[in-house]
Amino acid sequence: MGRRKLEIKRIESKSNRQMSFCKRSKGLMKKAKAISILCDVDVAVVIISNRGKLHEFSSTNSLTGILQRYETHVEAEIQAAEHSKYSSMTTGELLEETERQLEKTNADGLTVTDLIHLENELQTSLIQIRARKTHLMLESVKALHEKEKLLRKEKKHLEKNRARMKKNRKVNEMSDLPPQRVTLSFF
Amino acid sequence: MGRRKLEIKRIESKSNRQMSFCKRSKGLMKKAKAISILCDVDVAVVIISNRGKLHEFSSTNSLTGILQRYETHVEAEIQAAEHSKYSSMTTGELLEETERQLEKTNADGLTVTDLIHLENELQTSLIQIRARKTHLMLESVKALHEKEKLLRKEKKHLEKNRARMKKNRKVNEMSDLPPQRVTLSFF
DNA sequence: TGGACTATGTATAAATA
DNA sequence: TTATTTATACATAGTCC
Numbered sequence: 001m002g003r004r005k006l007e008i009k010r011i012e013s014k015s016n017r018q019m020s021f022c023k024r025s026k027g028l029m030k031k032a033k034a035i036s037i038l039c040d041v042d043v044a045v046v047i048i049s050n051r052g053k054l055h056e057f058s059s060t061n062s063l064t065g066i067l068q069r070y071e072t073h074v075e076a077e078i079q080a081a082e083h084s085k086y087s088s089m090t091t092g093e094l095l096e097e098t099e100r101q102l103e104k105t106n107a108d109g110l111t112v113t114d115l116i117h118l119e120n121e122l123q124t125s126l127i128q129i130r131a132r133k134t135h136l137m138l139e140s141v142k143a144l145h146e147k148e149k150l151l152r153k154e155k156k157h158l159e160k161n162r163a164r165m166k167k168n169r170k171v172n173e174m175s176d177l178p179p180q181r182v183t184l185s186f187f
Numbered sequence: 188m189g190r191r192k193l194e195i196k197r198i199e200s201k202s203n204r205q206m207s208f209c210k211r212s213k214g215l216m217k218k219a220k221a222i223s224i225l226c227d228v229d230v231a232v233v234i235i236s237n238r239g240k241l242h243e244f245s246s247t248n249s250l251t252g253i254l255q256r257y258e259t260h261v262e263a264e265i266q267a268a269e270h271s272k273y274s275s276m277t278t279g280e281l282l283e284e285t286e287r288q289l290e291k292t293n294a295d296g297l298t299v300t301d302l303i304h305l306e307n308e309l310q311t312s313l314i315q316i317r318a319r320k321t322h323l324m325l326e327s328v329k330a331l332h333e334k335e336k337l338l339r340k341e342k343k344h345l346e347k348n349r350a351r352m353k354k355n356r357k358v359n360e361m362s363d364l365p366p367q368r369v370t371l372s373f374f
Numbered sequence: 375t376g377g378a379c380t381a382t383g384t385a386t387a388a389a390t391a
Numbered sequence: 392t393t394a395t396t397t398a399t400a401c402a403t404a405g406t407c408c
Contacts, residue, residue: 001385001386001387001399001401001402002385002386002387002388002397003386003387003388003399004387004388004398004400005399005400006225006386006387008220008221008224008225009224010224010225010226011227016387017225017226017227018226020222020225020226020386020387022393023385023386023387024218024221024226024385024386025226027218027384027385027386028219028222030384030385031211031214031215031218031402032215032232033195035208037195037196038195038196038207038211039197039198039207039208039211039212039237040198041208041235042234042235043215043232043234043235044231044233044234045219045231045232046230046231047222047229047230047231048229048230049226050226050227119317188384188401188402188404189380189381189383189402189404189405190380190381190406191381191382191405192382192383193404206404206405207403207404210402210403210404211403214402214403218385218402
């Protein structure tokens with residue numbers, strides 16, 4: 001959308017392509033943000049430039065949340081597809097076949113059942129880890145607050161001490177001076 | 188971009204919000220496609236509407252490719268940031284280590300940093316596991332499709348055979364009839 | 375519900391600094 | 392390189408059907 005109409009095909013000039021990417025990726029992220037706010041939806045955008053650099057936008061804190069929901073959707077679709085496409089089989093045939101498929105080991109030696117189990121375990125661990133992390137971070141913050149208080153107190157004391165020492169030094173300097181100098185200094 | 192300037196905040200009117208979502212999501216996908224072609228980059232967009240419906244665009248055949256590369260990036264960043272004993276572990280070892288770590292609740296050895304790292308590793312494993320699971324389930328579906336085709340063929344054959352047998356039975360019945368009945372039947 | 379219209383706001387290609 | 396400017400193309404909010 002500039003001085004002239006642009007055909008949608010790879011921009012051959014490297015510098016133009018780079019500039020276009022810079023502008024358009026910003027624009028895309030802005031629009032993604034706008035739709036997420038205006039329409040109250042979750043949006044994730046991932047761009048991987050040809051130099052391998054990653055650019056991302058996510059309406060929530062982390063992409064992973066949205067991506068997990070994407071995975072869930074895919075799984076649901078698969079199940080829906082299974083349901084509709086194989087309605088011609090009898091229930092018995094379908095069950096047998098599904099079980100056979102599920103138990104058939106793959107290259108990793110892990111069945112879908114194994115994977116689901118593993119997934120659950122990982123999920124549980126993740127939740128525990130996150131709870132523990134949050135707890136520790138809260139404690140850290142508390143501890144830091146305490147530390148801060150102590151430091152403030154110390155600082156106050158030090159300032160008081162310094163003020164006192166300064167005063168004392170002045171007095172000492174005066175008393176350390178030779179009498180004649182002291183006398184002179186009075187004139 | 189319309190008759191008037193629009194403030195970027197949730198559109199309260201439901202119908203307006205819905206219409207805006209429809210237009211803007213189309214626009215977003217179009218722009219995503221444009222940048223992917225013009226600038227020769229991989230782009231993935233996932234939108235989950237508040238009613239839970241999924242909309243997506245991906246410059247490659249499947250989102251998973253881009254998302255895996257996203258995960259790879261995240262992992263690479265983590266590994267670049269801090270070298271850890273965890274990153275070289277398999278999922279199983281990771282789980283074991285996590286459980287071991289969680290058991291010694293009082294130990295001071297487990298810092299927040301450790302926990303964040305563990306969390307990231309678990310997250311990565313979880314995503315890998317889910318991708319693998321999805322992949323396997325897709326394969327199952329494919330296999331079931333093949334099976335369905337075969338079953339349909341068999342069914343067809345069986346129906347043909349049954350039709351032929353029926354016909355043969357009729358012919359036999361006819362030939363069993365007395366000659367005068369047969370003759371009459373022609374008028 | 376789903377286009378089609380159109381006035382207006384936005385995005386951006388190219389030029390410039 | 393990155394920022395600013397300008398001229399245009401593009402997107403879309405409100406509207407009608």
